[in-house]
Amino acid sequence: MTDERRQDTLPLFPLQTVLLPSTVLPLHLFEPRYRQLAADLLTGVIPDRRFGIVAIRNSAVREVESLDHVYTIGCTALLAESKRLPDGRYDIVTTGERRFRLLSIDRTRAPYLVGEVMWLPDEPLPPGGREAAAKLSASARSAYQRYCESAWERDSWQPPEPGADLAQLAHLLAADCLLPLADRQQVLEETNPLRRLDLVHRLLAREAGFLSALRAVPAPPPEVYELNAPAALN
Template identity: 35%
Template sequence: MSELNRVPLFPLETVLFPHTMIPLHVFEARYRELVVYCLEHDSPFGVVLIREGAEVGGGEVEPYEIGTLARIGRLRRLEDGRFHLLAMGEERFRIRRLHRGLTPYLQADIEPWRDFPPFSPEEQQALTQAVADAFTEFLRAALEPYGLRTSEIRLPDDPVMLSFAVAGTLQVSLPFKQYLLELQDTCERLRLLHIVLQEVAHAYETKPFDPDNWPGLFSNN
């Protein structure tokens, strides 16, 4: 991404993290136009959590300032003009200026939003290993009751990518997910995720796993 770029925005009631997938059913006319624009110009679009307003209905929305670029991967166009698509999160951005009324959908001038270099690489490496171990145990406890194997799962080695992969998987509140997305301190993101994973592990220890009644630990986003 260049230092300042203009992209179409898709405000949603979800938080998309880099390197994670998002399925979308696009049925509103304004967002059909957005999809067509992205396809014709080989352009990503920005996924932003809605701060105020509604996801559907055509009213104005106010998005959070930090979002994630998404690029269309698989796509199916339905006969009535709707789209089913799967998009991949790329890099984070910060909105510098919103543009309303230029197109049926929002546009924004954006700039990159990246993590700062770690103050202590040793601490970051230790947190990365701790989160990887805790997340692996989480996956084992959550999937093996369904007969699913976890031995072939390969987690990212990169601390930033691992933090996004874990954050995108866990079912936590949208404001907390947005906070994790906005953080530019990789260690702090990993530290918070490790706390959540420890709480999940404690829940498994104190309550037998029941697939029919478990509230759900995987994100629906």
């Protein structure tokens, strides 16, 4: 059994978005330090093709220099696919895995940031929690459907499988919805599976209500279509 509370080091990629466990995030890497990160991931310099993603607190931050500049709860990203472009840039696809707490940042160890992290596991489901989980799951899935039917074309979204793991369900439901960064961060930081599912239910119901009232499709936030804008990356 692995020690979830042990400390490890991870290369870091600060972004103006939040990666959630079990969800997919594509990235376009053009800065030299992140090209080097991709090369190190692909050649085994960084083991297991994993790095950490943390959200930047303020879009005005141009260079992450301390813990104050980022949310300290982040998520590991597994490099699933990669394509090196002729000019040296990379297009990669990552999958969110484990949540961590960022303890410190080292700006001298590598061209990119490196962080000391402690793993942050979920709390166990309380006795008798399965019944409450079933009710919350149904409510959250209903809010998810209302949101997606208002926001997207029918063939552009797919609800999680009926047997999706409870620990993953809230993250999977939130992934298809354009929640504000602070809300996504709140979902990431919640370690109680039942509270997390209730939170996602409330957030999606709120957003579905906004869409219904405004009769408008939400515009993607900047990080969705321009993840490597100079103001967003370091």
